[in-house]
Amino acid sequence: MPSPLVPIAQLLTAPTQPQIRAMLVTLLVGLNVPADKWRKGGSLSTILTVASIILNGTAILVAQAINGFFLPLARGQGLVNLAFYLYGVTAPQPTQATGQFTFVNSGSGVFAGPSYAAGQVIVEDPATGQTYVTTDNLNIGAFGSGTASQTVGIKCQQFGTIGNANPGDIDEIVTTMVGVTGSNPSPVIGSDGLSDAALRSLCLASLGARSVRGPRGAYQYAIQTATNAVTGAPVNINRWYISPASSSGTVTIYLASPTGVPDANDVAGVIANIQGIGGGVSPAGIPLGGARPGGVTANTSAAATVNYTGTAVLSCSLPSGVTQAQLAAAAATSLAAFMSTYDIGGATAQDDANPGGFTGLLASAAYAACASGVATLGATFYGAKGLTDLALSLGQVAVDNVTIQINVIVTSNP
Amino acid sequence: MTQPVDPFLLSTPDVVCFDDVDLMGAECTSELQVLEQDVYHVLIQSLGSNPDDLERGIGIEDYLSGTESDLQALPAIIDAQLKEDDRIDDSTTTVTLNDDGSYSVDIAISVSGTVYNLPFAYSNGVFTSGNLVNPGTAPNGST
Numbered sequence: 001m002p003s004p005l006v007p008i009a010q011l012l013t014a015p016t017q018p019q020i021r022a023m024l025v026t027l028l029v030g031l032n033v034p035a036d037k038w039r040k041g042g043s044l045s046t047i048l049t050v051a052s053i054i055l056n057g058t059a060i061l062v063a064q065a066i067n068g069f070f071l072p073l074a075r076g077q078g079l080v081n082l083a084f085y086l087y088g089v090t091a092p093q094p095t096q097a098t099g100q101f102t103f104v105n106s107g108s109g110v111f112a113g114p115s116y117a118a119g120q121v122i123v124e125d126p127a128t129g130q131t132y133v134t135t136d137n138l139n140i141g142a143f144g145s146g147t148a149s150q151t152v153g154i155k156c157q158q159f160g161t162i163g164n165a166n167p168g169d170i171d172e173i174v175t176t177m178v179g180v181t182g183s184n185p186s187p188v189i190g191s192d193g194l195s196d197a198a199l200r201s202l203c204l205a206s207l208g209a210r211s212v213r214g215p216r217g218a219y220q221y222a223i224q225t226a227t228n229a230v231t232g233a234p235v236n237i238n239r240w241y242i243s244p245a246s247s248s249g250t251v252t253i254y255l256a257s258p259t260g261v262p263d264a265n266d267v268a269g270v271i272a273n274i275q276g277i278g279g280g281v282s283p284a285g286i287p288l289g290g291a292r293p294g295g296v297t298a299n300t301s302a303a304a305t306v307n308y309t310g311t312a313v314l315s316c317s318l319p320s321g322v323t324q325a326q327l328a329a330a331a332a333t334s335l336a337a338f339m340s341t342y343d344i345g346g347a348t349a350q351d352d353a354n355p356g357g358f359t360g361l362l363a364s365a366a367y368a369a370c371a372s373g374v375a376t377l378g379a380t381f382y383g384a385k386g387l388t389d390l391a392l393s394l395g396q397v398a399v400d401n402v403t404i405q406i407n408v409i410v411t412s413n414p
Numbered sequence: 415m416t417q418p419v420d421p422f423l424l425s426t427p428d429v430v431c432f433d434d435v436d437l438m439g440a441e442c443t444s445e446l447q448v449l450e451q452d453v454y455h456v457l458i459q460s461l462g463s464n465p466d467d468l469e470r471g472i473g474i475e476d477y478l479s480g481t482e483s484d485l486q487a488l489p490a491i492i493d494a495q496l497k498e499d500d501r502i503d504d505s506t507t508t509v510t511l512n513d514d515g516s517y518s519v520d521i522a523i524s525v526s527g528t529v530y531n532l533p534f535a536y537s538n539g540v541f542t543s544g545n546l547v548n549p550g551t552a553p554n555g556s557t
Binding site for chain 1: 425426429431448451452456464465467470
């Protein structure tokens with residue numbers, strides 16, 4: 001009679017160091033070696049503890065190695081290797097935070113030419129020390145000239161969400177530009193490398209990419225493996241909507257970046273990947289892109305942004321050594337991070353508060369993100385008001401444009 | 415004739431291990447010897463460095479090569495650590511700077527009403543124990 005199924009994860013759980021030490025003690029006592037009486041900190045006891053630490057490390061390594069053969073269990077670098085060697089998927093890398101910066105010249109200088117071309121001017125977020133380089137050519141005229149103000153693209157010099165910044169946070173110009181000030185008018189946001197869960201999803205989607213019938217996974221794979229049509233860098237797109245079925249002969253796809261609207265050349269890269277233009281094959285021989293089968297029309301476009309505005313008034317305690325401005329910044333950062341990953345088209349709620357159903361961005365979710373932000377500074381969150389639910393339709397993505405206000409609550413029993 | 419009574423009852427011997435394990439794997443022959451090497455290890459190990467007992471350890475070489483305030487704080491730190499040992503009733507430590515620049519660290523521990531003097535030295539960046547181990551008999555300087 002076969003044994004009942006035991007999950008692999010349970011079979012491959014490495015014993016902890018204390019468990020291994022206890023096993024060793026039991027074994028030694030069984031051999032009439034009084035290991036249970038060895039004084040804590042003594043030489044023999046220490047040797048036993050060190051041995052159990054080494055055995056624990058070995059057990060973990062063995063468990064990880066075996067887990068690395070199973071997609072649901074593989075983690076970290078083991079998962080990256082599994083993705084590459086078995087699924088032919090190269091794990092996407094983190095992207096640089098991108099956004100815009102507005103220069104304002106109140107002096108008589110003119111800033112144009114090679115010294116101010118794309119990639120030459122550096123600006124900084126003084127709070128985080130992160131620096132950003134311009135991605136467009138500057139052509140700033142003197143004060144009063146009509147071109148004294150110019151908004152250009154910027155990207156962080158480091159990869160990942162470490163370069164994320166709220167509006168106005170980037171307000172120092174590192175490059176010498178006398179008489180010029182500026183700041184970022186909108187959030188600057190990038191993305192980290194894929195989480196393990198996302199990489200597993202991409203691996204499964206890669207199976208769809210092998211089909212000639214255009215399953216949704218094939219489109220997802222084409223989006224996630226696309227590169228910018230101009231730079232060749234991985235696209236900075238972290239959200240997508242793929243219509244449920246292509247039985248009508250048409251597949252509709254919307255794309256969004258962490259800031260909302262993706263770079264036009266990123267969208268072009270995705271379209272090329274979906275259409276299979278210049279797709280080629282992966283090192284494992286898996287066709288890249290080409291998700292759209294013959295006879296199907298794939299309409300791919302950037303999601304339309306909808307500003308989520310209003311003032312969130314957060315009632316919370318003020319921990320010692322923390323300012324209201326710091327609390328507001330923490331809440332704003334958390335809210336921006338939440339909204340940078342919020343689904344295109346929003347979520348649908350159908351509960352007591354929304355008996356008829358509501359689709360979009362719920363204010364309660366935004367409050368929760370703010371609450372987790374102030375909690376990082378040790379503040380107690382009591383409640384919030386000021387925001388409203390934002391309805392979203394298919395193809396719309398919410399963009400953070402919320403102002404944070406802190407209402408300090410002082411309790412009689414701190 | 416009555417045999418002298420060892421104030422320590424040798425219950426579970428440890429392996430002889432001062433700076434290294436005895437080449438022949440010999441066991442300590444008295445509980446006092448076990449205690450002496452345990453004291454030595456408490457002195458030389460940094461706090462938290464022994465995974466078997468993360469709450470003990472002094473890292474005496476850091477103090478003896480440290481600042482004046484480190485030196486002044488050292489005796490109290492040693493005594494506080496040794497008093498945590500359930501075999502030691504009391505501890506009094508003296509740190510002396512010698513003419514040649516070396517340090518003498520003298521620790522008087524009280525065990526079951528008997529005081530044992532444990533001498534250590536620090537010279538040229540090396541911390542050493544004095545003539546501590548004398549298996550089966552009381553150590554030098556016992557009073």
